Amino acid sequence: MVEEPWKASEPKPASTKPTRTAIPKNVRATTRAGVIWAFTIVAIVVLILLVIFMMQNQAQATVYFLGLQGEMALGVTMLLAAVGGAVVVAIVAAVRIIQLRSRGGAAAKRLDHGEK
Template sequence: MVDNPGRASDSDATSKKPTRRLPPKSVRATTRAGVIWTFTIVAIVVLIFLVIFMMQNQAQATVYFLGLQGQMALGVSMLLAAVGGAVVVAIVAAVRIIQLRSRGSATAKRADHGEK
């Protein structure tokens, strides 16, 4: 085997201290402030679209709910329906989270009593 004069031999490579490698420049660390800033911008864009939707749907519509009847702008009534749906989903999710936490704490209590 012939050594290349421009390359270090294996024994020279092991005797040198390892060099510290920096991550590639394309990889950026995400910060909490950056994530919050991104979600704020997305929320502003969504709100702008909602305002445009409501402005374009100003026609009056008759709304019936639980025997009640009233006139309301179509865009507002659809927005209220969407908010109502989101509230229902949030309630179901909260009930599920409470259920999982109570199961987790009960399991932890059983594990503590079993070890003692």
């Protein structure tokens, strides 16, 4: 049979066998324990820096909040404000994650039932 270059040949069927990629010997696999260990080290360094900050900012400051008044060390006051802000951000993030998961679950149920 003579090949006709102007006609497209049929593509070969794709292999169903999964392919493995070789990992170079000098590359180390990242483990969960390794990641947790690294984040623990970073957290310890941040805590040490916070303690230094609080020790250097011990001047008394008057704090007003919702009609209340009190004297606190400036470093502690700023730390409490930062923690309060982090809590607000965490609450907003948790609400968004819950919202996205519920939407994802509803979409998965629709796909299971054949709807669009």
